[in-house]
Amino acid sequence: MLDNLFLQILNMSFTASIVILFVLVAKLPLKKAPKIFSYALWSVVLFRLVFPFSFESLLSLLPSNPTPISHKILYAQTPQIKTGIAGIDNAVNSSLPAPSLGASVNPMQIWTFIGEFVWLAGIAVLLLYSVVSLLRLQNRLKNAVHEKENVYLAEHLNTPFVLGIIRPKIYLPKALSLDEKQYILLHEQIHIRRFDHVIRMLSFLVLCVHWFNPLVWVAFILSGKDMEMSCDEAVIRRLGNDVKKDYSSSLLALATGRHIISGIPLAFGEGDTKSRIKNVLNYRKPTFWVIAIAVFIVVALYVGLMTNPKSSTTFNGSSYRVEEILYQAPMYSFGYTLDTAPQFSISSDYVLYSKQITDEDWIMHKGLNPYKISRQQLYTLFNPLNNKAHEAIDQAKLIYRADANDANHTFYLVIQLKNGDVLWALGYDTEDNRHIRWLFRLEEIGDRNGFSLTDQEVASMLGLSSFSAYCFSTYEMDNGLYIIGFLADGKTEQSDIGAGLFQFKAGEYQLLSRTIHKGQALVQDRIVLGLLIAPSNKYYDVVLSNNENLAEIRHASGGEAISEKVDRVNPSMTVIKLPETLRDTRYTFYDVTGQQIEGYIPAESTKK
Incomplete structure (x- = not known):
């Protein structure tokens, strides 16, 4: 429970940090506008620090994943965060401790426990300081004299302030002149009408929770100035x-000279006195266009910063093992255990692969496509629907489907949950036998995208350093082998298309073989074929x-005929494993109607 809360706070603090940076930049064009607009923007930061959820919008300005730290990081063999910002991910992930073989406790659990202890200790210190400060202040106000309504006068008081939440009181120094009392009292009454005293208290409590984030301290101080x-x-x-x-003279005379960190009370002279005096003296009634531009900026930032980016898939370009079996249809005698369950891989171009633990090679299924189905419709595919499957489906965010087109009308579902978890389901979709047979919760293994080299690094290894390269497809195999389809240049009909076989070994990638087809990248009526040679022939x-x-x-090879389905993306790559004893293999190509496509180009492979 505490682990999940702590990780959620870290996620919220990260997202809020990005929002704070946006607000700091936005304050520059708002410099000439009334400060109420700058003050209003800080409410977006407060929202992000308090609420762990939001709406999704295409207009969101957030460039990151709002929940970069998964709760599974505590138990992962390769702990990772996924902010959506490559530089941050690479820097952090490279420093996260991985569990040692045979260790009983994951180092991430130890570090998280230490972090939780320090976090709670920090909250306790700030709250204790606030309570002590409040008690000392109330002790000084024992002899305050009630003047009228909620206004009190006190001796030896340095500055006017508001104290209290439900029934706030205004305390004024007795030494104030009548003119000073008039506008200072008005100042404090405006604070109360705007509920600034409540906002200030809430902001301080939020600061106590996120005290470890320096940007939150910056936001707390600057929002107080704008207030x-x-x-x-x-x-x-x-x-x-x-x-x-x-x-201005009163501001200077009654300045506290420091920020009241506890947020209690809301003092007239608190803050950057020099800036406040300068702002008062320079204040002019804003023009229509200044107001219009300020309103536009604030509304745009409200929409852009208060909403999350539209959901995008995170499961493509990854390999998975089964972490938990959520459902197995009871009508079958055969079932999986965690030790016998298959592995899965989803290429960057959304092609689904699976591999039984007894097999050496991956089986390519079909391309995954977005699938619209209601939760109620999903429920009916389970017979019976157990609690684990029900709870998981309730959190479904994105659903993709692939169909096998076999006699059983087998279909596969890949479901991304709101917390980032990925589910895999296999079912049958005949009219009289529509049901799901297995539902698995998956755990990611290996490098994201199955391949961590950049397009430029691939081009350099292929000897294409003078060209730009675009890697459009990844085929992952055992033993750290990857086949990468690429375009070289890709801008004219003279561009090249090809594939390379890479191996990750001893901490680095090696190019094993390659095939390149010159000037065929953008020729639409041609299909090219190449041979790649892997280790052990x-x-x-x-x-x-x-x-x-x-x-x-x-x-067709050696009297055996095999059909391979192609996910119709452009460009496409299909990998076909050949027998160890090479035989003459003949290929024919067909469109979706079964019409044969003529005119493919065979090519020789080159071995590095």
């Missing part, structure tokens, strides 16, 4: 420009195409 300046301006608007000089044919009609590849 006071906007209140100063409200007084000037009410009483007129004639009080500017006297008002394993051979792979790679079919590359920009023909958007290509849907099926049939190959």
Whole structure:
């Protein structure tokens, strides 16, 4: 329970940090606008620090994942955060401790426990300081004299302030002149009407929770300045420009000289006195266009910073093992255990692969596509629906589907949950037998995208350093082997298309073999074929195409005919493992209607 809360606070603090940076930048064009606009922007920061959820919008300005730290990081073999910002992810992930073989406790659990202890200790210290400060202040106010309504006068008081939440009281120094009392009292009354005393208290409590984040301290201090300046301006608007000089003199005389960190009380002289005096003296009634531009900026930032980016898939380009079996249909005698469950891989171009633990090679299924189905419709696919499956489906955020087109009408579902978890389901979709047979919760293994080299690094290893390269497909195999489909240049019909076989070994990538087809990248009516050679004399044919009609590849070798489905993306790559004893293999190509496509180009492979 505490672990999840602590990780959620870290996620909220990260997202709020990005919002704070946006607000700091936005304050620059708002410099000439009334301070109420700058003050209003800090409410977005407060929202992000308090609420762990938000709406999604295409207009969101947040460039990151709002929940970069998964609760599974405490138990992962390779702990990772996923902010969506590559520089941050790489820097942090490289320093996260991985568990040692045979260790009983994951180092992340130890570090998280230490972090939780320090976090709670910090909260306790700040709250204790606040309570002690409040008690000392109330002791000094014992002899305060009630003047009228909620106004009190006190001897030896340095500055006026508001104290209290439900029934706030205004305390004024007895030595104030009548003119000073008029606008200072108005200042404090405006604070109360705007509920600034409540906002200040809430802001301090939020600061106590997020005390470890220096940007939250910056936000707390600067929001207090904007609060006071906007209140100063409200007084000037009410009483007129004639009080500017006297008002500024009072600010200077009653300045506390420090920030009241506890947020109690809300003091008239608190803050950057020099900036407040300068703002008062320079204040002029804003023009229509200044107000219009300020309103536009604030509304745009409210929409952009208060909403999350539209959900995007995080499961493609990853390999998975089964972490938990959520459901197995009871009508079957055969079932999986965690030790016998298959592994799964989803390529960067959304092609689904699976591999049984007894097999050496991955089986390519079909391309995944977005699938619209209600939770109620999903419920009906389980017979019976157990609690684990029900709870998981309730958290479904994105659902993708692939169909096998076999006699059983087998279909596969990949479901991304709100917390980032990924589920995999296999079911059958005949009219009289529509149900799900298995539902697994998956755990990510290996590098994201199955391959961590950049396009530029791939180009350099392929000897294409003078070209730009775009890696459009990844095929992951055992033993750290990857086949990468790429375009070289990709801007003209003279561009090249090809594939390379890479191996991750001893902490680095090595190029094992490659095939490049010159000037074929953008020729739409051609299909190119290449041979890749892997260690131990394993051979792979790679079919590359920009023909958007290509849907099926049939190959005959040694009297055996096999059909390979092609996910119709442009460009596409299909990998076909050949027998160790090479035989003459013939390929034919077909579109979705079964019409044969002519005119493919075979090519020789080159071995590094």
